[in-house]
Amino acid sequence: MKVAFISIGDELLIGQTINTNAVWLGKEFSERGFVVEKVLTIKDKSAEIIKALDQVSKEVEVVIITGGLGPTKDDITKKVLTTYFNTTLELHTETLQRIEAFFESVGRPMLQVNIDQALLPVDATILKNEMGTAAGMLFERDNVITISLPGVPYEMKHLMTERVFPIIEKRFPVVSSYYETILTQGIGESFLADRMSDIEDELRAEGLELAYLPSPGMVRLRITGEKSAEGIDRVKFYVGQIEDRFPQYVFGRNEDELSAVVGQLLKQEGATVTTVESCTGGRIASEIVKIAGASEYFNGGFITYSNELKMRLVHVQEETLLKYGAVSQQTVEEMALGGRRVLESDYAIAVSGIAGPDGGSDEKPVGTVWISVAGPNEVLTKRFLFGNDRSRTIEKSVLTALNLLRCMISKINFEKSN
Amino acid sequence: MKVAFISIGDELLIGQTINTNAVWLGKEFSERGFVVEKVLTIKDKSAEIIKALDQVSKEVEVVIITGGLGPTKDDITKKVLTTYFNTTLELHTETLQRIEAFFESVGRPMLQVNIDQALLPVDATILKNEMGTAAGMLFERDNVITISLPGVPYEMKHLMTERVFPIIEKRFPVVSSYYETILTQGIGESFLADRMSDIEDELRAEGLELAYLPSPGMVRLRITGEKSAEGIDRVKFYVGQIEDRFPQYVFGRNEDELSAVVGQLLKQEGATVTTVESCTGGRIASEIVKIAGASEYFNGGFITYSNELKMRLVHVQEETLLKYGAVSQQTVEEMALGGRRVLESDYAIAVSGIAGPDGGSDEKPVGTVWISVAGPNEVLTKRFLFGNDRSRTIEKSVLTALNLLRCMISKINFEKSN
Numbered sequence: 001m002k003v004a005f006i007s008i009g010d011e012l013l014i015g016q017t018i019n020t021n022a023v024w025l026g027k028e029f030s031e032r033g034f035v036v037e038k039v040l041t042i043k044d045k046s047a048e049i050i051k052a053l054d055q056v057s058k059e060v061e062v063v064i065i066t067g068g069l070g071p072t073k074d075d076i077t078k079k080v081l082t083t084y085f086n087t088t089l090e091l092h093t094e095t096l097q098r099i100e101a102f103f104e105s106v107g108r109p110m111l112q113v114n115i116d117q118a119l120l121p122v123d124a125t126i127l128k129n130e131m132g133t134a135a136g137m138l139f140e141r142d143n144v145i146t147i148s149l150p151g152v153p154y155e156m157k158h159l160m161t162e163r164v165f166p167i168i169e170k171r172f173p174v175v176s177s178y179y180e181t182i183l184t185q186g187i188g189e190s191f192l193a194d195r196m197s198d199i200e201d202e203l204r205a206e207g208l209e210l211a212y213l214p215s216p217g218m219v220r221l222r223i224t225g226e227k228s229a230e231g232i233d234r235v236k237f238y239v240g241q242i243e244d245r246f247p248q249y250v251f252g253r254n255e256d257e258l259s260a261v262v263g264q265l266l267k268q269e270g271a272t273v274t275t276v277e278s279c280t281g282g283r284i285a286s287e288i289v290k291i292a293g294a295s296e297y298f299n300g301g302f303i304t305y306s307n308e309l310k311m312r313l314v315h316v317q318e319e320t321l322l323k324y325g326a327v328s329q330q331t332v333e334e335m336a337l338g339g340r341r342v343l344e345s346d347y348a349i350a351v352s353g354i355a356g357p358d359g360g361s362d363e364k365p366v367g368t369v370w371i372s373v374a375g376p377n378e379v380l381t382k383r384f385l386f387g388n389d390r391s392r393t394i395e396k397s398v399l400t401a402l403n404l405l406r407c408m409i410s411k412i413n414f415e416k417s418n
Numbered sequence: 419m420k421v422a423f424i425s426i427g428d429e430l431l432i433g434q435t436i437n438t439n440a441v442w443l444g445k446e447f448s449e450r451g452f453v454v455e456k457v458l459t460i461k462d463k464s465a466e467i468i469k470a471l472d473q474v475s476k477e478v479e480v481v482i483i484t485g486g487l488g489p490t491k492d493d494i495t496k497k498v499l500t501t502y503f504n505t506t507l508e509l510h511t512e513t514l515q516r517i518e519a520f521f522e523s524v525g526r527p528m529l530q531v532n533i534d535q536a537l538l539p540v541d542a543t544i545l546k547n548e549m550g551t552a553a554g555m556l557f558e559r560d561n562v563i564t565i566s567l568p569g570v571p572y573e574m575k576h577l578m579t580e581r582v583f584p585i586i587e588k589r590f591p592v593v594s595s596y597y598e599t600i601l602t603q604g605i606g607e608s609f610l611a612d613r614m615s616d617i618e619d620e621l622r623a624e625g626l627e628l629a630y631l632p633s634p635g636m637v638r639l640r641i642t643g644e645k646s647a648e649g650i651d652r653v654k655f656y657v658g659q660i661e662d663r664f665p666q667y668v669f670g671r672n673e674d675e676l677s678a679v680v681g682q683l684l685k686q687e688g689a690t691v692t693t694v695e696s697c698t699g700g701r702i703a704s705e706i707v708k709i710a711g712a713s714e715y716f717n718g719g720f721i722t723y724s725n726e727l728k729m730r731l732v733h734v735q736e737e738t739l740l741k742y743g744a745v746s747q748q749t750v751e752e753m754a755l756g757g758r759r760v761l762e763s764d765y766a767i768a769v770s771g772i773a774g775p776d777g778g779s780d781e782k783p784v785g786t787v788w789i790s791v792a793g794p795n796e797v798l799t800k801r802f803l804f805g806n807d808r809s810r811t812i813e814k815s816v817l818t819a820l821n822l823l824r825c826m827i828s829k830i831n832f833e834k835s836n
Binding site: 014214298 | 435488700718
């Protein structure tokens with residue numbers, strides 16, 4: 001079974017908004033055994049919408065259209081679809097009542113534009129939206145199902161989950177491919193490929209597929225096989241092979257988040273962690289707190305951006321700062337040890353670096369970052385070179401620091417990779 | 419002039435990777451007067467690449483293909499293009515030397531897969547890549563320029579900026595539309611639309627376009643007109659009208675970031691700020707630090723996730739916590755006042771809330787967030803209800819807190835909107 005997504009909106013084409021809807025839809029449909037055939041991102045114009053519908057209707061069984069159903073005056077999808085599917089708009093009483101109830105529940109007055117949203121095509125199946133005012137619509141013609149949804153991500157997800165997938169799953173029972181993704185931190189794509197070329201050759205010889213998916217500080221490896229008992233076993237076998245070879249780099253699978261993996265390890269140990277951040281400015285702490293239930297192992301931390309606060313809050317010695325500078329092994333170690341002591345934590349992560357664009361020197365170029373993790377039995381301190389881009393340096397520092405902590409808790413030997 | 423983007427890669431279709439390349443390309447081409455006609459996201463398969471090329475070649479003057487040029491074995495774009503444009507691969511000596519030099523500079527050994535990247539199509543213009551090992555390629559046929567670039571975002575951007583745009587700008591001098599975007603925080607799309615419907619009607623009557631672009635905690639308003647002296651004036655006139663009407667909500671234009679706007683205001687005042695964060699766990703501080711040069715007005719801050727640290731680090735009274743709870747006006751005010759005093763800052767932002775999914779009650783449901791800003795002359799403390807989603811609640815808290823600070827520094831009266 002094939003599916004295509006049509007994302008409508010100039011804001012997507014001119015790069016003002018990221019198409020996260022296509023990301024979510026891609027994942028959900030793949031998991032249900034659909035082949036995601038293509039994503040068309042097009043203009044908010046009648047002719048373009050019609051052209052896209054004509055095209056994909058020949059290629060797929062299901063078309064999902066997102067965007068263009070909001071209450072404001074620049075949204076036209078509903079009108080175009082009503083014409084395209086030869087039907088007319090009529091007041092949909094249930095939807096009107098729902099919109100009225102919605103506005104009452106949030107204690108806001110209802111506007112005329114919201115009332116107009118209850119005008120819906122007669123020949124469509126109306127998909128009740130409990131998260132907002134724009135209903136979804138399902139049209140059917142020549143064995144192709146076309147579904148129109150609002151572009152607001154949480155409304156779209158609600159409608160897909162509660163209304164659309166129950167229909168889809170009944171019509172198209174799952175048969176298809178199975179994949180798992182291995183998540184690695186701390187090694188580049190080429191090096192990983194080189195160090196596992198034997199495994200790659202073997203799995204390809206067995207008919208599996210392997211894709212390398214790099215992002216700042218991470219490479220994901222996706223292994224795909226057939227969705228059969230045997231196929232799944234084969235995928236899992238190679239996942240295990242790769243995990244065994246790279247314990248320092250592989251931190252999880254599929255949807256795992258590094259901060260959740262670390263949180264789980266801390267919970268198992270009954271241990272706590274604190275953070276003392278300079279150039280990452282709280283990003284590590286916020287990554288830890290992103291995980292619900294983090295209060296079990298995280299009480300809080302410090303952002304010591306200035307030298308003065310490094311001394312005052314976590315007792316870095318003035319002498320150390322004068323002699324070695326803020327971005328040095330000695331300073332970052334004292335930050336970690338001080339933070340651990342002051343907040344009585346089992347582990348402490350400290351980071352000090354030059355995120356740039358200014359502040360670099362020959363000896364300490366922009367992108368130089370020192371990371372230290374202090375634990376009950378040891379202190380691990382490493383220097384990294386993360387390059388010229390400020391936000392990527394911060395991002396890589398966050399992931400690297402969390403991975404260092406993971407290795408320490410799991411007693412995995414940590415060596416800097418090429 | 420029209421442009422289309424073809425993004426290649428299963429990882430994009432199945433939702434494993436977000437297509438940030440299309441976002442960046444969309445913005446850059448729009449600014450150069452191109453109409454971004456469409457974005458096709460397709461599979462890493464020969465037939466699909468050819469079909470997409472056949473299709474868009476009829477619709478646009480420039481085609482940008484991203485992805486599929488990496489060193490690993492799942493990348494096929496180069497081979498397909500070589501066949502499609504009837505040419506052959508040959509060793510490109512300059513590229514080989516560049517790859518060798520690149521590996522030497524980072525002190526890593528060169529691999530066979532990297533050497534193979536120097537095999538390039540004879541009839542293409544080779545675009546030198548100084549950030550990585552995959553060269554770009556430019557093909558021309560029937561007045562359509564087709565450019566193939568690596569999918570790694572910073573390599574793609576480097577090649578576009580240094581190699582492709584100089585060629586494009588010479589061939590297609592700019593004529594086109596002009597837009598500005600107004601950035602608002604703290605008011606919903608419908609309410610904004612309602613409160614400026616007179617301005618909207620007026621600007622549409624003058625032939626301008628208006629789009630509402632909502633994201634968590636923000637609504638952007640894009641006004642588009644003709645790129646002529648008169649058109650630009652008209653756009654700017656309405657931008658001014660909207661800014662004047664909503665000083666509390668409008669925090670900037672175009673690419674402005676709220677944290678940079680706040681940073682600029684602090685610099686102008688010669689003032690400093692600190693942060694005391696509970697449920698946002700360092701996200702506000704990291705948003706401040708994201709801006710290069712933040713050390714001028716930010717020395718550091720506290721993450722006081724536990725009650726104990728609220729007392730120990732910023733001197734919230736035990737009595738206050740027992741009587742009112744951690745998520746209360748009294749506690750968050752004491753956090754702000756304590757943080758301001760302890761770190762001797764001019765301003766302090768404090769946040770305490772229930773991000774969820776657990777911890778809510780009838781009186782304080784999940785999504786309840788108290789934000790307090792303490793300044794030299796006043797303390798502003800407000801309660802917000804940000805809904806059920808943990809990450810959206812954190813995101814909205816960050817933006818709202820920064821906007822509260824902006825209003826206080828700018829002496830703008832802050833009232834909670836519907």
